[in-house]
Structure formats: C-alpha cells, structure tokens
Amino acid sequence: MKNLLFKNIGWKLLSLALATLLWVAVASEPELSTFLTVRVEYKNLSPDLEINSDIVETVQLEVRGPSGELRGMPDARQRYAVVLDMTGIEPGRHTFTINHADVRLPRGIELVRAIPGQIRLVFENSAARHVPVELRFAEGLPPDLEVIQASADPSSLAIAGPASEVLRVPSARIDPIELKPEVGTKSYHVDAYIMDPRVRFQDSPSVTVKVTLGRK
Secondary structure (H helix, E strand, O other): HHHHHHHOOOHHHHHHHHHHHHHHHHHHHHHEEEEEEEEEEOOOOOOOOEEEOOOOOOEEEEEEEEEHHHHOOOOHHHHOOEEEEEOOOOOOOEEOOHHHEEEOOOOOOOEEEEEOEEEEEEEEEEEEEEEEEOOOEOOOOOOOOOEEEEEEOOOOEEEEEHHHHOOOOOOEOOOOOOOOOOOOOEEEEEEEHHHHHOEEOOOOEEEEEEEEEEEO
C-alpha cells in the first residue's frame, strides 16, 4: 500500500499543484453579469392542439458567472435556449414561468432573471376543413370582351389550424389574374392564400384557373 501511495509521486504532486493553481485562477476570477437574447423552444405539444396567440420567439436572460465563462458565451449563443414543456396541456390559456429548469446554460453560469419572466399562450383544439377557391380577375379587359366561364382546379383546398380561426375562413383567395384579351380559353397557374396567418394549407396551394373569354 505504501509503495502504491508513493509510486509516481512526482507526477501526482505536479497534478495536485496544477489543480490547485486552476482552482485559484477560477476562484479569483471576478463574477460578472450580462444579458443574452435567446430563442424560445416548445416541446411535447400535442398534435391535436394549436397555439392561437402571439408567439414569443425570444427572451432576454440576465446571467451571472465568472468573467472567463461569460466572455466565451456571445460566440455560441445559438446553443442556448428557453425550452417550455407542453406535456399535458389542455385547451385554454396557460402561463409559463421561466425558471432555471427551463434554461440551457453552460456549467457555472447562473440565471438571474428572464425578461419577460412569464409567457402566456392560448391553446385550442386543431381543426381542418375544405374551403372553396375564390376567383378574382384584374380590371382592364377591352369593352367588347367578357368572361364566359371560369373554373379552378382544384376548386377547393384543405386548411388547418386553431378551430375558431379555421371556421372563420370563408375561402382561399388568389391574386387578381391579368387576363389576356383574346377570345378563347386560357389557363393560368397561381397560388392561393389565406388572410389569417394562423391558418395553413394542408397541401399545395397551387391552383390552375381556366378562363374562357368571349365577345359581348
């Protein structure tokens, strides 16, 4: 046992001295505070739920720690985030208080506070339905021409989002088509859109519009 204790004693003493010097260097570092802007991430949100409120994308964190650690953080801020756990969330309004458990920070860095300190979100059940494609045409046709027939393919598009928002969408719209002033049938390829930013298309919004012009 005695031989094991004193084996490579020189290396052991050197390691102890280096560890002591490192501890002294870290312990003697001044403690500083700074502010970081980090992204907010949401995890474990049920696929049957939708967030129907303004989304908070970033928050500011006041953090405190050794000056050496803080100086190295700005180059790697993209690695840090506030992660809110949505497990078990039901429809309705919910408030999330940001605390140490929600923040990913390097070892040795302490969270002082978050700005804002709370995030409030409204959750609704998800819904989906088909809405008709609303055709629109730009003005400017010659006075002797008129639209005889017009159709969209597909004639309706599937949308999804928070239930209350989906029910309020009457149609999928297209930008007014500039019609070619020629008698006959022409095809126009356009993309439909929805006025409500919280409602999305479930499939491609591309639409082919066939328009037949004739003389009055």
